[in-house]
Amino acid sequence: MSDTHDLSRFSINQMTVKQLALPDLAAHCVRLGVPGVGLWREPVREYGVEAAAKLVRDAGLAVTTLCRGGFLTAADAAGRARALDDNRAAIDEAATLGTDTLVLVSGGLPGGHRDLAAARERIADALAELAPYAAERGVRLAIEPLHPMYAADRCVVSTLDQALDLAERFPAERVGVVVDTYHVWWDDRAPAAVARAGAAGRIHSFQLADWTTPLPAGVLTGRGQIGDGAVDMREWRERVDAAGYSGPIEVELFNDGLWARDGVEVLEETVRRYVLHTL
Amino acid sequence: MSDTHDLSRFSINQMTVKQLALPDLAAHCVRLGVPGVGLWREPVREYGVEAAAKLVRDAGLAVTTLCRGGFLTAADAAGRARALDDNRAAIDEAATLGTDTLVLVSGGLPGGHRDLAAARERIADALAELAPYAAERGVRLAIEPLHPMYAADRCVVSTLDQALDLAERFPAERVGVVVDTYHVWWDDRAPAAVARAGAAGRIHSFQLADWTTPLPAGVLTGRGQIGDGAVDMREWRERVDAAGYSGPIEVELFNDGLWARDGVEVLEETVRRYVLHTL
Numbered sequence: 001m002s003d004t005h006d007l008s009r010f011s012i013n014q015m016t017v018k019q020l021a022l023p024d025l026a027a028h029c030v031r032l033g034v035p036g037v038g039l040w041r042e043p044v045r046e047y048g049v050e051a052a053a054k055l056v057r058d059a060g061l062a063v064t065t066l067c068r069g070g071f072l073t074a075a076d077a078a079g080r081a082r083a084l085d086d087n088r089a090a091i092d093e094a095a096t097l098g099t100d101t102l103v104l105v106s107g108g109l110p111g112g113h114r115d116l117a118a119a120r121e122r123i124a125d126a127l128a129e130l131a132p133y134a135a136e137r138g139v140r141l142a143i144e145p146l147h148p149m150y151a152a153d154r155c156v157v158s159t160l161d162q163a164l165d166l167a168e169r170f171p172a173e174r175v176g177v178v179v180d181t182y183h184v185w186w187d188d189r190a191p192a193a194v195a196r197a198g199a200a201g202r203i204h205s206f207q208l209a210d211w212t213t214p215l216p217a218g219v220l221t222g223r224g225q226i227g228d229g230a231v232d233m234r235e236w237r238e239r240v241d242a243a244g245y246s247g248p249i250e251v252e253l254f255n256d257g258l259w260a261r262d263g264v265e266v267l268e269e270t271v272r273r274y275v276l277h278t279l
Numbered sequence: 280m281s282d283t284h285d286l287s288r289f290s291i292n293q294m295t296v297k298q299l300a301l302p303d304l305a306a307h308c309v310r311l312g313v314p315g316v317g318l319w320r321e322p323v324r325e326y327g328v329e330a331a332a333k334l335v336r337d338a339g340l341a342v343t344t345l346c347r348g349g350f351l352t353a354a355d356a357a358g359r360a361r362a363l364d365d366n367r368a369a370i371d372e373a374a375t376l377g378t379d380t381l382v383l384v385s386g387g388l389p390g391g392h393r394d395l396a397a398a399r400e401r402i403a404d405a406l407a408e409l410a411p412y413a414a415e416r417g418v419r420l421a422i423e424p425l426h427p428m429y430a431a432d433r434c435v436v437s438t439l440d441q442a443l444d445l446a447e448r449f450p451a452e453r454v455g456v457v458v459d460t461y462h463v464w465w466d467d468r469a470p471a472a473v474a475r476a477g478a479a480g481r482i483h484s485f486q487l488a489d490w491t492t493p494l495p496a497g498v499l500t501g502r503g504q505i506g507d508g509a510v511d512m513r514e515w516r517e518r519v520d521a522a523g524y525s526g527p528i529e530v531e532l533f534n535d536g537l538w539a540r541d542g543v544e545v546l547e548e549t550v551r552r553y554v555l556h557t558l
Contacts, residue, residue, distance in 0.1 A: 109509055114509055114510065114511040114514075115511070116465070116467070117467070147427065147428065148426065148427050148428070148465040148466070149426065149428040149494065149498070151465035151509075152465075152490050152492055152508070152509040153492045153493075158465050158466075158467075159467075162467060185430075186395065186427040186430035186431075187427070187437075188395070188396070188437075188438075188441060211430075211431050213431055213432045214432075214496065214497045214498075215428065215494070215496070215497065215498050216496055217493065217494070217496040218493045218494065219428070219493075219494050219498065229431070230388055230393055230430075230431040231393065232393040232394070235393075
């Protein structure tokens, strides 16, 4: 497959095939010509951060992102301090793994709170503390706007424009955004925001997932396989490219149906879908 | 309750207490001093449109809205003709019921389609055919933006600004918008859009539901009771009032938990929550 199609920008996010142990994932990426992986903190820590770093380095794989830091909306001092500590640990892990990009899921409204704007300001305050720490370690913070259906409980940053409003308070090489089709595909202002982000060099990651319905309970594990849903993947890839982005294209799916299948089969299918619908 | 609190703008949408038969709903509204009801086509047609009209008229209740017309995104001629016929029937029913407002849920992407902008243009085309028909019968068409989580399968109009972009092609007395807190609460551009809509006299309905998590499978029946969730109801009521709206405030909840309870108890609770959190 890699002989006939250009996989040079393709990256598989570990969560897409979480049933695969990290060594299996690395081996099959090498076999298929997949050059990059996006990693998640929890499975990496289980495996050992140093060991994971060595594994992917020895396999010649690029770590395109580490997911994820964030959850920076706590309103109390103790909660805020815990979040900053955890994010500094995530930055250290990103540096160890050799990735330049830590994805941030900003966090939802604290219990009993109803003020989205105030929560976003607390994120800005946290970024001001974390961005210099990250920069010293060669790590960029990438704010990921999440779909508005997560605004209350996971991420008060719901649009690319909101993410850019936060990012632009900092230098582009320190704080940027993630463009994830699943979260922004519905937004008629997203194309202009992609151009805005690209012009400023703030597209730090480009992730793909398709939008399929009906959504499952909790709406966390319904990210569709590329080509199965409502998102025009090629249009989005061309849009992000036109904005000046030439980096990795990472497929990140959380999907109970895919997780129930053989991981190697899902990986191979994902490569095929990427080639078919994105290139 | 009606002696000590101002329920003059309160309206209960029939779906909030769909376990109540229409005569029971009407009787309890009268008893509680609830002056308005929002009705749905399916239960009204089961009861009989003329009979329902007489029932609410005799009870002295205002019909604040009829839900719903719409589903105007079909790309084929036959589907489009069927949708227009159905909407003309809905307009006739609204006129018979004595409401001036038909709520439109615009419709999702037809199977295999991925072009949201094109689907929105088909809605505009349909409005051009329906708005004069409605106006002749004293009925306004109210475009309801639905939360972006419905963009693929129910409503390609996801924000108040998109709804206004469509409505503004027509006179304000013919086509306006619905402001429903459940659908727009997350949107940092919604406050400006409310002002824009109010200045033009295009807020044709104001509906309340709270945002609670986790969302249920299919995400249709998780609209939270007022005060249970993330939405600052009083702030939204004040915002809509400040935009010049002084019409009914309709509570429309689809909630499996509420539907499993005694309908009269839910109606009374909803009145209390409205008074507590909105006035």
